[in-house]
Each structure stands twice: as C-alpha cells, then as structure tokens.
Amino acid sequence: MNAKTLYDKLWDSHVVRQEADGTALIYIDRQLVHEVTSPQAFEGLKLAQRKPWRTASMLAVPDHNVPTANRAAGITDPISRLQVETLDANCAEFGITEFKMGDIRQGVVHVMGPEQGATLPGMTVVCGDSHTSTHGAFGALAHGIGTSEVEHVMATQCLVAKKSKAMQVKVEGVLRTGVTAKDIALAVIGKIGTAGGTGYAIEFTGGTIRGLSMEGRMTLCNMAIEAGARAGMVAADEVTFDYIKGRPFAPQGAQWEQAVAFWRTLHSDEGAKFDATLELDAAQIKPQVTWGTSPEMVLAIDGNVPDPASISDSVKRSDTERALQYMGLTANMPITAIQIDKVFIGSCTNGRIEDVRAAAAVAKGKKIAANVKLAMVVPGSGLVKAQAEQEGLDKILIAAGFEWRDPGCSMCLAMNDDKLSPGERCASTSNRNFEGRQGQGGRTHLVSPEMAAAAAIAGHFVDVSKL
Amino acid sequence: MQKFSQLDGLVVPLDRANVDTDAIIPKQFLKSIKRSGFGPNAFDEWRYLDHGEPGMDNSKRPVNSDFVLNQTRYQGAQILLARENFGCGSSREHAPWALEDYGFRVIIAPSFADIFFNNCFKNGLLPIKLPAYQVDALFNAVETNTGYKLKVDLERQVITAPDGAVYSFEVDAHRKHCLLNGLDDIGLTLQHVSDIKTFETKHSAAQPWLFA
Numbered sequence: 001m002n003a004k005t006l007y008d009k010l011w012d013s014h015v016v017r018q019e020a021d022g023t024a025l026i027y028i029d030r031q032l033v034h035e036v037t038s039p040q041a042f043e044g045l046k047l048a049q050r051k052p053w054r055t056a057s058m059l060a061v062p063d064h065n066v067p068t069a070n071r072a073a074g075i076t077d078p079i080s081r082l083q084v085e086t087l088d089a090n091c092a093e094f095g096i097t098e099f100k101m102g103d104i105r106q107g108v109v110h111v112m113g114p115e116q117g118a119t120l121p122g123m124t125v126v127c128g129d130s131h132t133s134t135h136g137a138f139g140a141l142a143h144g145i146g147t148s149e150v151e152h153v154m155a156t157q158c159l160v161a162k163k164s165k166a167m168q169v170k171v172e173g174v175l176r177t178g179v180t181a182k183d184i185a186l187a188v189i190g191k192i193g194t195a196g197g198t199g200y201a202i203e204f205t206g207g208t209i210r211g212l213s214m215e216g217r218m219t220l221c222n223m224a225i226e227a228g229a230r231a232g233m234v235a236a237d238e239v240t241f242d243y244i245k246g247r248p249f250a251p252q253g254a255q256w257e258q259a260v261a262f263w264r265t266l267h268s269d270e271g272a273k274f275d276a277t278l279e280l281d282a283a284q285i286k287p288q289v290t291w292g293t294s295p296e297m298v299l300a301i302d303g304n305v306p307d308p309a310s311i312s313d314s315v316k317r318s319d320t321e322r323a324l325q326y327m328g329l330t331a332n333m334p335i336t337a338i339q340i341d342k343v344f345i346g347s348c349t350n351g352r353i354e355d356v357r358a359a360a361a362v363a364k365g366k367k368i369a370a371n372v373k374l375a376m377v378v379p380g381s382g383l384v385k386a387q388a389e390q391e392g393l394d395k396i397l398i399a400a401g402f403e404w405r406d407p408g409c410s411m412c413l414a415m416n417d418d419k420l421s422p423g424e425r426c427a428s429t430s431n432r433n434f435e436g437r438q439g440q441g442g443r444t445h446l447v448s449p450e451m452a453a454a455a456a457i458a459g460h461f462v463d464v465s466k467l
Numbered sequence: 468m469q470k471f472s473q474l475d476g477l478v479v480p481l482d483r484a485n486v487d488t489d490a491i492i493p494k495q496f497l498k499s500i501k502r503s504g505f506g507p508n509a510f511d512e513w514r515y516l517d518h519g520e521p522g523m524d525n526s527k528r529p530v531n532s533d534f535v536l537n538q539t540r541y542q543g544a545q546i547l548l549a550r551e552n553f554g555c556g557s558s559r560e561h562a563p564w565a566l567e568d569y570g571f572r573v574i575i576a577p578s579f580a581d582i583f584f585n586n587c588f589k590n591g592l593l594p595i596k597l598p599a600y601q602v603d604a605l606f607n608a609v610e611t612n613t614g615y616k617l618k619v620d621l622e623r624q625v626i627t628a629p630d631g632a633v634y635s636f637e638v639d640a641h642r643k644h645c646l647l648n649g650l651d652d653i654g655l656t657l658q659h660v661s662d663i664k665t666f667e668t669k670h671s672a673a674q675p676w677l678f679a
C-alpha cells in the first residue's frame with residue numbers, strides 16, 4: 001500500500017467525483033459563516049430559488065463589524081449594522097444556527113468554531129475567510145473560500161477544487177522561553193516568504209509541534225495563509241482529543257470512542273512523500289517582530305531594520321524602500337529602538353485564553369509606558385472573556401493600564417470603531433501588517449501576545465525572554 | 468457570469484509585488500451587502516488623496532495623479548499587468564468584483580495568491596501567469612509605448628503583442644470551459660446531485676458523528 005500524507009487522507013476521503021484534468025468535487029462537512037462574505041451568497045441562493053443543502057453543517061456568527069465597547073448601544077454605523085442584521089435575517093430564514101452579538105458564545109469565527117467542538121479531526125471545513133486555515137490545527141482540511149464558493153457550498157455541500165501539493169514544515173527541538181507558536185509562524189514566513197506556500201497544503205510536524213497546545217497549533221495554522229498556503233494542518237493526537245472532549249458539538253458516548261479510533265488513523269504514514277520539506281530548529285527561533293508591510297518582512301528582536309542600499313534585486317529594493325517609508329523607519333535601526341503608540345492583543349491568531357494568560361503574566365504588577373496611548377485586549381470570544389475573568393486576568397490587565405473589551409475582530413482589520421490613526425504605530429498580535437490594515441496610514445508590527453504586552457510596558461519592542 | 472473569449476485591450480502596469488486584497492479594496496467597502504459598485508473604490512487608498520468611505524461621491528474626491536491608474540494614457544485599460552503574488556491576503560471576493568467593475572478583464576502576473584486566483588474565474592476575470600522574464604519584458608514594453616495593447620485569446624491560450632511576439636499560457640480545462648461559456652459552477656455541480664447523495668450516504672456511514 002502507498003504511504004499517504006495526512007493531506008492525502010483528508011483529500012481522498014472527501015472526493016465526490018473527479019474530472020480528467022484533476023478538478024474535483026470535494027464534500028464539505030462544516031461551513032462557518034460570518035457577516036462580511038455571506039450576504040451576496042445568500043442573495044445569490046435566493047435569486048436562484050435554492051436552499052442550503054444541509055443547514056446542520058452550518059454555523060454562523062457576526063464578528064468583523066461588532067463593537068468591542070458599549071455593546072448595549074448596538075452598532076452605531078448604519079452600514080455595519082445592516083450587514084449584521086442581514087446575517088441575522090438570513091440565518092433566521094434558513095434555520096441556520098447563529099450566535100448573535102449578545103450571545104456569550106459569540107466571537108471571532110475561528111475562535112468560536114473550535115471552542116464549540118464544531119471543528120473535528122478528519123473534517124473538511126470552509127468559511128468565506130482566508131484564516132479558515134486555523135481549523136487545520138485539528139487534523140482537518142480547512143480552507144478559506146470566496147463568496148461565490150460560499151454560495152456553491154451552501155447550494156451543493158461541495159467545493160470545486162484541485163488537489164494542492166503537500167509541504168512538510170518540520171520543527172524539532174525545545175523552544176526558548178518567551179518563544180511561541182506565533183514566532184514559529186513568523187519565522188517560517190520569514191524563511192519561505194508570503195508566496196512560499198502558494199499551491200501547497202502545509203503539514204506542521206515534529207516534536208516541537210507535538211509539544212504545542214491546541215491554542216498554539218491554531219495560531220500556527222492560522223498563519224499558514226500568510227505563507228501563501230491555503231491550508232495548514234497538524235495531525236490530531238491526545239492533545240487534540242482532550243481539547244475536543246465534552247464540547248457542545250463534539251461526538252458523545254459510543255460515537256466518541258468510534259470517532260477517536262478513526263481520528264488516530266489520520267496522520268502522515270511513515271515514508272509518505274511530500275513535494276517540499278522545510279526543517280527548523282526550534283532552539284534557533286527568537287521572538288519575532290515584523291518591520292514592514294508584509295508578514296515576510298520580519299526579523300528577530302535583536303535584528304536591525306534592513307538597508308535598501310544593500311539589496312541587489314531591484315523589485316525587492318523598491319519594495320523595501322516603500323515599506324520603510326510607509327512604516328516611518330530608517331534603515332539599520334535596531335528593532336528594539338522602535339517606539340509604539342498602541343497595542344492590540346486579540347484576533348483569530350492570538351485571541352484565545354492561553355494568549356490572554358500570556359499577556360497577563362507579562363503585565364502583572366507593571367504599568368504600560370507613558371507613550372502608549374492605548375493598549376487593548378480583545379478576547380476572541382465571549383467564552384474566552386468569561387474564562388479570563390474567572391481567572392482574574394482582566395483585573396491584572398486593567399491594573400496595568402490595558403483596556404478590557406468585548407469579543408470580535410476589532411483592530412485586526414478595523415472594520416469597527418477600533419482603528420489606528422494615520423502614522424500611529426501598533427504592536428499587534430494579529431496576522432497582517434498590510435498598508436492600512438489597522439486603519440488608513442496605520443503602522444502594524446506583528447508579534448506574539450507576550451511580546452505585545454512587553455512592548456506595552458516598555459513603550460518599545462523588547463526581548464520578552466530577557467525580562 | 469460574463470463570458471470571456473477574446474480581448475484586444477489597453478494594458479496598465481502596476482509595478483509592485485505582493486499587492487494584497489486590502490489594497491485592491493479597503494475593508495470599509497466590505498460593509499456593502501451588494502456584489503456590484505466597487506469599481507470606483509478599487510485601489511482606493513492609492514487612487515485618492517483623501518480617506519474613502521462608502522457612500523461618498525467619488526467623482527468629487529481629490530485624485531492622486533501619481534498613481535498609475537490615474538494617468539491619462541492608461542484610461543480605459545482592461546488588462547492589468549502586475550508583479551508576483553498578486554491578490555495575497557484576505558479571501559474577499561470584493562477584490563475581483565472591484566477589478567471587474569473597474570473594467571478589467573485580464574490580469575497578467577508571474578504569480579497569484581490561490582484564493583484570489585480562484586475568485587477571478589468565478590467573475591469573468593482571466594488571471595494569466597507568465598514567467599517573470601516575460602512579465603519584465605511586458606513592463607518595459609508598456610512603459611515605453613503609449614497606447615500599448617495586447618490581444619488575449621482564451622480559446623487558443625495565447626497573448627499576442629503588437630510586435631508580433633506570442634506568449635502562450637496555461638489554464639485549467641474546467642475553468643476555461645466555464646469562462647468561455649459563462650457557466651457558473653453551481654449549475655454544473657447540481658448536475659451531479661446523485662453522486663453527492665451517494666457520497667453523503669457512504670460518508671455518514673463511515674463517520675456518523677459528522678451527521679449527528
């Protein structure tokens with residue numbers, strides 16, 4: 001028998017039919033829905049007088065537009081409000097389960113799904129959102145799709161897709177203190193570039209990955225898309241099963257045993273062939289900070305901002321010049337000399353309980369620096385928020401000067417009121433540092449929650465492992 | 468979906484790598500619940516000098532005359548020439564909607580981000596991958612020749628330049644068929660309802676917890 005990769009197994013077990021050119025119909029087990037990329041899909045469905053194929057496979061939540069403060073007042077921006085109301089109406093019309101804004105289970109779609117046990121090993125998961133790759137952390141095949149595809153999956157329960165190539169990113173060794181899954185993700189992107197994973201599904205393997213919590217694995221798979229890969233995955237193991245067990249959408253009773261037995265078969269076989277392999281030594285990874293306007297523009301905390309004059313490739317040189325100019329940085333300056341104005345801890349990358357704990361551990365008994373105008377912690381979901389409050393983390397953070405908000409995407413993409421003003425510089429635990437991502441003219445530096453909290457206290461980037 | 472077979476179109480060069488979907492259509496425009504009308508806000512932050520919000524009269528906004536799309540010689544361009552990893556970032560289909568609404572039908576680049584590449588085909592836009600050295604040559608040609616046009620023939624999978632040079636390109640048979648005939652995938656897939664049902668029965672027997 002041929003040795004198969006995890007990706008082969010997930011793919012093969014979902015092929016409904018395949019054309020001669022390799023185009024396949026893939027069956028979808030779970031579709032997550034949010035307010036931004038679904039209205040046109042629902043409209044298309046209705047115009048064609050179609051109904052969702054299997055509403056039980058769908059789970060919806062508003063997250064991008066929701067306010068993170070003063071929720072009782074509702075959404076003040078009428079256009080944002082209409083988008084959320086449209087989701088509510090569509091879910092009501094078709095009988096789709098939705099966790100609305102007032103529901104404690106509401107949160108960023110990629111935090112909410114796994115938290116509910118709605119993401120399971122062996123599943124195919126889609127959502128009209130590129131960070132759907134997050135769910136691959138459970139040994140699922142999960143990818144982001146466009147709105148036409150959202151409509152397609154609603155109508156047919158299938159996705160038209162072609163198999164990607166398989167890449168293995170193998171990380172072995174012990175992480176230094178203060179180095180997290182986020183730093184692994186950024187280090188990988190720094191190595192292969194934002195297009196390095198294009199056309200691949202990435203499986204993260206190795207002892208370091210096995211040692212990560214589910215939260216860490218989700219952070220890693222979440223960022224796979226920033227390396228250009230549509231899907232990232234980690235084979236399920238005891239850590240996965242422990243996380244899932246007892247969650248509302250998880251299998252129960254005899255089915256649980258049956259499921260776990262099946263899930264144990266979902267791993268890359270000995271000798272399975274990958275189209276590409278990247279190996280990393282965990283001990284070499286230092287806390288990472290992005291300096292530019294693409295996640296691949298990243299350096300270790302002890303690095304210096306690049307000098308365009310030393311770059312020979314002309315496209316790269318002009319990209320670097322443009323990025324430095326946008327970011328308001330000078331060539332060769334140390335990363336630790338970069339002063340920040342704001343701090344954002346949250347998002348589907350780093351808005352889980354472990355992330356809040358990490359930030360609180362760094363902030364405990366300290367105060368944010370005088371030059372930091374705003375440091376906000378936005379839990380990834382209402383349940384993360386409740387858990388953190390039960391552990392007293394909110395009090396620690398508030399005492400240190402952080403704002404403690406309600407769950408949502410918030411300043412990850414600034415579709416709600418949380419945004420940077422032009423020229424403002426932010427230490428952010430989100431996943432994208434594109435121009436204008438956190439507000440027009442805003443400057444984003446991507447870091448881990450530990451590094452963001454440390455920067456809030458120091459007022460500039462510091463090596464959290466040396467605190 | 469709009470059909471695509473042939474085009475003889477003016478080319479505009481966008482000389483930046485890693486152009487992301489946030490740049491193609493900034494997030495404030497994603498609040499729309501419609502599929503159309505995004506064209507005037509394509510590349511909003513680069514095209515205008517002020518900050519754009521939905522509902523503004525775009526014809527009254529101050530224009531950034533340095534931005535390539537605003538230069539007189541490129542008005543009416545239907546072919547966008549771009550650099551590597553075009554369309555990276557979010558899955559928003561608003562990006563191809565905006566490009567299509569602006570008037571583009573073809574995007575030529577050395578590489579594209581996956582989701583964006585897929586989304587183009589669903590909206591009558593043809594993304595073409597050419598080797599980097601050919602894209603370089605085209606950048607040179609467009610910048611030195613005002614009114615530079617290319618002929619794109621999807622049926623034959625070739626681009627013909629004014630100097631007679633021919634560039635051939637790859638495209639999936641399935642996507643080509645859909646684009647040539649303006650077919651949307653849902654209708655095609657629904658021809659296979661019985662296959663889907665058969666699969667579903669087998670799948671629910673193997674992993675019943677997925678259907679609990």
Ligand code: SF4
Binds near residue numbers: 348409413
């Ligand atoms: S938190 Fe950010 S990246 Fe994640 S779904 Fe929301 S907007 Fe997208």
